[in-house]
Amino acid sequence: RKEVEQDPGPFNVPEGATVAFNCTYSNSASQSFFWYRQDCRKEPKLLMSVYSSGNEDGRFTAQLNRASQYISLLIRDSKLSDSATYLCVVGFSGGYNKLIFGAGTRLAVHP
């Protein structure tokens, strides 16, 4: 079983749509949680950290359910520029931060 599992997509949505991505992780010792965005052939960039209380950053809302080992990302009012691959990432701290990446969910927003 993969440590971090995501639906690979692609999710094809029109501009303005709301889209939700889900992710599950297998290691209950995971300590930190993130969503990264990766554009084609580029390095991943941090979109937002994810907390149990849920957090929102503009059109993006992330949720963490530790009991279910489940992470979600909601994107409202999708823009063309949101088209990218969204990576679910879990981290472990033990002197340094080790990140484990999911394979990513591809989003394509069309006019």
Next chain:
Amino acid sequence: GAVVSQHPSRVICKSGTSVKIECRSLDFQATTMFWYRQFPKQSLMLMATSNEGSKATYEQGVEKDKFLINHASLTLSTLTVTSAHPEDSSFYICSAEGTGTGNTIYFGEGSWLTVV
């Protein structure tokens, strides 16, 4: 903000040769650097973790004699792919954390390696 620079961004090498990829932290001291590999449509796979001045810790299944990692200074880590083969062709990317970055990890721009 902190910047991690990776070089070269693209490299083509012949099968059997070695190629070195550099990862530099430009405005902070990188106490720990991570090296990842990403094949098309797959996740970033952690290859190894290196702490400045000590030997790298390799993930299971990664050949340490093939992927040589050096982290001799607080601003530079290098990954050398030795005796490269076409199956080593991939996107290699480094990340770093260190003094002044809090818990934030910064990624380099990545290096595309093609072995012909």
